[in-house]
Amino acid sequence: MVQSAARPADPDLVRRALAGAARTGPYFVLSVGDDGQRWQPASALCSGGLAGLIESTGAQLRVTEARVAASTVQLGYAARLWSPVLGCALQDGIVPDLTELRTGVATPMRLNLPEPRGWRPDGEEELAELAYRMVMTCHLEPLGAGLPVKVAAGLLHGNAAAAMTGALRVLACTRPGLGRPARALAERLLDTGVMRGTGELTGPGLEFLRRSCCLFYRVPGGGLCSDCPLPEPAL
Numbered sequence: 001m002v003q004s005a006a007r008p009a010d011p012d013l014v015r016r017a018l019a020g021a022a023r024t025g026p027y028f029v030l031s032v033g034d035d036g037q038r039w040q041p042a043s044a045l046c047s048g049g050l051a052g053l054i055e056s057t058g059a060q061l062r063v064t065e066a067r068v069a070a071s072t073v074q075l076g077y078a079a080r081l082w083s084p085v086l087g088c089a090l091q092d093g094i095v096p097d098l099t100e101l102r103t104g105v106a107t108p109m110r111l112n113l114p115e116p117r118g119w120r121p122d123g124e125e126e127l128a129e130l131a132y133r134m135v136m137t138c139h140l141e142p143l144g145a146g147l148p149v150k151v152a153a154g155l156l157h158g159n160a161a162a163a164m165t166g167a168l169r170v171l172a173c174t175r176p177g178l179g180r181p182a183r184a185l186a187e188r189l190l191d192t193g194v195m196r197g198t199g200e201l202t203g204p205g206l207e208f209l210r211r212s213c214c215l216f217y218r219v220p221g222g223g224l225c226s227d228c229p230l231p232e233p234a235l
Contacts, residue, residue: 006095006119006120006121006122006126006130007119007120007122008117008118008119008120009094009117009118009119009120011115011116011117012116013092013094013118014088014094014096014116014117014118015032015116016092017087017088017091017092017094017096017118018030018031018032018084018088018096018113018116020087020088020091020092021083021084021087021088021091022084022087024083024087024170024171024174024175025083025170025174027079027080027083027167027170028083028084028087028167028170029084029110029111030084030096030111030112030113031110031111031112031113032112032113032114032115032116033112033113033114033115033116034114035112037104037105037110037112038104038105038106039102039103039104039105039112040102040103040104040105041100041101041102041103042098042101042102042103042111042139043142044103045077045103045108045143045146046142046143046145046146047146049108050070050073050143050146050147050148051148053073053108054066054069054070054073054147054148054149055069057069057072057073061219061220062219062220063218063219063220065215065218066148066149067149067150067151067215068215068216068218068219070147070148070149070151071151071155071156071159071214071215071216072214072215072216072219074140074143074144074147074151074156074159075159075162075163075214076109077108077109077139077140077143078135078140078159078160078162078163078164079163079166079167080109080111081098081111081134081135081139081140081163082135082160082163082164082166082167083167083170084096084111085098085131085134085135086131086164086167086168086171086182086185087167087171088118089121089127089131089185090168090171090178090181090182090185091171091175091178093120093121093127094118094119094120095118095119095121095127095130095131095134096113096116096117096118096134097113097117097118097119097134098113098134098135098138098139099134099138100113100114100115100117101113101138101139102114124181124184124185124188125188127185128185128188128189128192129192131185131189132189132192132193132195135160135164136160136193136194136195137193140156140160141194144156152212153194154198154211154212155212155213155214155215157194157195157198157212158198158199158210158211158212158213158214159212159214160194160195160198161189161190161195161198161199161208161210162199162208162210162214162225162227164186164189164190164195165186165190165199165201165206165208165227166208168182168183168185168186168206169182169205169206169207169208172205172206179205179206182206183201183205183206186201186206186208187201197211198210198211198212199211199212199227199229207226207227208227209227209229210227210228210229211229212229213228213229213230214228217230
């Protein structure tokens with residue numbers, strides 16, 4: 001379990017927070033308990049499950065560079081992790097405990113917790129610290145270390161930051177009252193750990209400009225993402 005001064009949250013509150021976050025959209029879904037699906041510890045993704053997922057993603061995208069597929073997989077997983085955590089944090093002041101996170105066996109991007117555990121942080125700083133620890137320290141950093149193909153650390157950290165700001169942008173758009181706290185949380189997270197220096201917020205909202213490229217432009221038919229630092233190609 002995470003070492004923190006935060007108080008454990010009542011399981012019923014965690015369950016309700018997760019249900020509320022899930023109403024934002026499919027990326028915000030984090031189910032709880034056994035539901036007839038086959039689940040595996042999320043750590044299994046880093047110990048043999050990634051190679052097949054990257055290969056199938058590459059075939060689907062029709063790319064020949066494994067690092068492009070690996071970046072796509074890691075970015076998608078980052079979005080799946082950040083979305084429910086930030087949804088619960090902003091709407092209910094609860095950070096779900098992801099230490100026992102499970103992923104789908106047939107669909108690895110589906111997420112599940114065996115039990116509804118979480119934390120009630122004491123203030124915004126601790127909330128950001130816990131969210132970072134649950135997503136980055138517990139999952140994305142081990143995932144990056146377990147990739148079967150070489151991908152620059154800065155690119156992976158930039159993907160994590162892009163997924164984080166994207167999730168907060170969705171929350172702010174669907175619930176306008178969350179705009180100000182969403183930006184404040186984004187600023188704190190962008191100044192935490194390996195996400196420090198990955199990019200910056202631009203303008204008054206949650207527009208984000210990253211300092212690395214996710215490589216999506218190398219996908220056939222792909223282009224530049226809205227937060228990409230690369231210049232638009234000349235017409």
